[in-house]
Amino acid sequence: MGGQQGTxxxxxxxxxxxxxxxxxALGFVSMFMDISSEMIHALLPVYMVAVLGTSTLAVxxxxxxxxxTASITKIFSGALSDWLGKRKLLAALGYGxxxxxxxxxxxxxxxxxxxxARFIDRVGKGIRGxxxxxxxxxxxPPEQRGAGFGLxxxxxxxxxxxxxxxxxxxxxxxxxxxxxxxxxxxxxxxVAVALIIVAVKEPKRVEGxxxxxxxxxxDELKRLGPAFWWVVAVxxxxxxxxxxxxxxxxxxxxxxxxxxxVPIVLVVMNLAYSxxxxxxxxxxxxxxxxxxxxxxxxxxxxxxxALAFLPNVAGLAAGVLLWGLHMGFTQGLLATLxxxxxxxxxxxxxxxxxxLVTGLALLVASVVAGALWDQFGPQATFLAxxxxxxLTLIALLSMRRRLSAKAG
Numbered sequence: 001m002g003g004q005q006g007t008x009x010x011x012x013x014x015x016x017x018x019x020x021x022x023x024x025a026l027g028f029v030s031m032f033m034d035i036s037s038e039m040i041h042a043l044l045p046v047y048m049v050a051v052l053g054t055s056t057l058a059v060x061x062x063x064x065x066x067x068x069t070a071s072i073t074k075i076f077s078g079a080l081s082d083w084l085g086k087r088k089l090l091a092a093l094g095y096g097x098x099x100x101x102x103x104x105x106x107x108x109x110x111x112x113x114x115x116x117a118r119f120i121d122r123v124g125k126g127i128r129g130x131x132x133x134x135x136x137x138x139x140x141p142p143e144q145r146g147a148g149f150g151l152x153x154x155x156x157x158x159x160x161x162x163x164x165x166x167x168x169x170x171x172x173x174x175x176x177x178x179x180x181x182x183x184x185x186x187x188x189x190x191v192a193v194a195l196i197i198v199a200v201k202e203p204k205r206v207e208g209x210x211x212x213x214x215x216x217x218x219d220e221l222k223r224l225g226p227a228f229w230w231v232v233a234v235x236x237x238x239x240x241x242x243x244x245x246x247x248x249x250x251x252x253x254x255x256x257x258x259x260x261x262v263p264i265v266l267v268v269m270n271l272a273y274s275x276x277x278x279x280x281x282x283x284x285x286x287x288x289x290x291x292x293x294x295x296x297x298x299x300x301x302x303x304x305x306a307l308a309f310l311p312n313v314a315g316l317a318a319g320v321l322l323w324g325l326h327m328g329f330t331q332g333l334l335a336t337l338x339x340x341x342x343x344x345x346x347x348x349x350x351x352x353x354x355x356l357v358t359g360l361a362l363l364v365a366s367v368v369a370g371a372l373w374d375q376f377g378p379q380a381t382f383l384a385x386x387x388x389x390x391l392t393l394i395a396l397l398s399m400r401r402r403l404s405a406k407a408g
Contacts, residue, residue, distance in 0.1 A: 022139045023148045025199040026091075026132060027155030029192045033095060034156050036189035037121070038163025038270075040105050040182055042263035043171070044118075045246040046253060047178050048111065059246055060370020062115055066122045070359060073126025078134065078352025079216050082345060087131035087138070088202040094128025095196055099189035106182035129355055134347035137339040138203050143285060146336045150281015153332040154274050159188075161270030164263035171260045216349065224350055228341035230399050232357050234293075235334050237395050239361035241300060241388035242327075243369035243381070245269065248307075248320055251378055255311050268317065269324035276328025284333055290396060293337075296329030297393045304386035308379045319382075 045059050077094065081087040101124065104117035133149075140148035163185075170181045214220060245266065252265045284292055303322035306315050335351075342350030365388075372380040 019144060019148055019151060020139045022200055022203075023136055023151060024155075025195065026136060027152045029095065029196045029200070030132075030152060030156035031159035031162075032188040032192035032195065033098060034159030035163045035166070036102060036159075036185045036187070036192070037098070038160045038266060039167045039170075039185035040102070040163075041246075042164035042167045042249070042266045043178055043181060044105075044114070045249050046259065046262055048114065049250070049253075055370075055374060056250060057367075057370040057374045059250070060244065060366045060368075060373070062118065065363060066118045069119055070122040070126035070129065070355075072356055072359065073123050074130040074355040074359070075216075075349075075352035077127045078130025078348035078350070078355075081131040081134060081348035083214075086202055087135040087348065088196070088200055090131040091128045091135060091200075092193070092196045094124045094126070094131075095193050096124070097127060098124030099186075099193050102186045102189045103183075105185070106179040126355075130348050130351035133335055133339075133351045135200075135203075137347050138344070142340075145339055146281040146284030146289075146333070147278070148281070149332040149335045149339070150278040150284070153281070153328070153335075154278040157270045157274035157277060157327075161267045161274060164266035164270070167263045168260060168267070171263075176260060220346065220349070221353070223343055223346060224353070225341060225343075228338065228350060231334065231337045231341055232354055234392065234396055234399060235354065236357050236361045237388065238297070238330070238334075238392040239358045240365045240368075241297075241304075241385050241392055242362075243365040243385060244362070245323075246366075247369055247373070247378075247381060248323065250373070251307055251319075251382075252316055254378055255313065255316060257313070257316070265316070265320050269320045269327070272321050272324025273327040273331075276325050277332050280329050281332045281336070284336055289333055289337060290399075292329055293333055294393060294396055296326045296333070297389050297396065299323075299326035299329060300389045301386045301393075304382040304389065308382035308386070311378070 048059055048062070049056065077090050081090050084090075098121050101117055101120040104113065104120070108114045108117060136148055136152055137145065166184075167181055170184060171177075174180045248265050248269065249262055252262050253259075257264075280292060299322050303319045303326060306322065307319035309315070310318065334354075338350055338354050339347065365385075368384065369381045372384055
């Protein structure tokens with residue numbers, strides 16, 4: 001199988017060793033691309049609603065389709081990386097595609113162009129996602145796997161709060177000139193592409209590792225094993241609870257936050273996410289992973305309740321901060337559980353399948369969130385999120401023994 005957690009001595013030795021340079025490089029690649037993407041995405045929902053007159057339901061549909069597109073693409077790119085036995089090429093291709101689509105955002109004359117740009121950008125994300133995650137699992141020793149995924153998530157999320165922060169500053173400097181900010185966002189995207197080409201090395205194939213001919217055949221998918229599918233099941237229900245962060249931005253707008261300050265929502269959320277992801281990843285190498293995942297779900301429930309019942313700046317701040325912490329407790333951890341459960345030669349397929357299922361769940365979640373918002377208001381959206389998070393927690397408790405047995 002894809003790597004058991006190792007002995008207590010392995011974990012102690014892993015804690016003393018530094019993470020491989022390739023993990024750091026991939027983290028910085030993610031960081032620069034996220035700076036670029038979040039400079040745009042922090043403003044895009046407000047731009048579509050306030051400037052182009054799009055409904056919140058349409059925002060939910062657009063966001064959901066964009067993320068589902070990325071997830072569907074991941075299943076094919078992940079399987080292709082298993083078939084090729086190489087992952088860097090596909091990861092670099094995905095980052096490159098995302099970079100060359102960034103200029104479409106400032107040039108777009110209508111909502112149709114923005115949807116097209118968002119769609120192509122997410123195709124790039126889909127191409128790179130599963131091969132990159134499988135590459136991290138290949139590079140990182142099993143006893144450091146939680147820390148490796150936590151570090152990548154942490155650096156990725158540094159970009160996710162630096163991007164909106166830059167968007168705020170640039171919106172102020174340009175007197176709310178959306179297109180100027182979108183143009184500046186092009187630069188870090190191309191830095192990310194240069195970095196993955198130069199600084200990331202493809203690891204040598206493990207001697208004797210089974211070669212995969214048709215990764216998506218039924219007999220190959222069966223090799224992923226029951227533990228992997230339990231992880232996918234928990235993640236799918238969980239994703240229904242965590243709809244697009246675009247609704248956090250819209251919540252800020254709904255309580256009257258000034259337009260130029262709306263991106264501060266993503267700054268606060270991603271700062272909490274970034275500061276928690278790596279420590280939680282290190283902790284996941286030392287303790288029961290399903291317990292940490294359960295704590296993340298509790299944080300999400302409390303965040304949703306704050307956003308539903310406290311329609312003021314203090315409630316928004318508390319909800320967004322807790323939302324970020326829940327991301328730090330769950331996203332890298334779910335990736336670690338996938339890497340633990342999957343055979344080494346099928347890691348790309350495993351991450352692709354995981355992202356396909358969760359991406360489709362995110363599409364459903366975002367559409368439902370937008371419809372509830374339009375029909376019943378923001379409170380209904382966040383209460384629905386809390387209900388799904390509670391359902392996930394119940395499912396996790398029933399599956400905990402299986403997940404603990406595999407991860408521990």
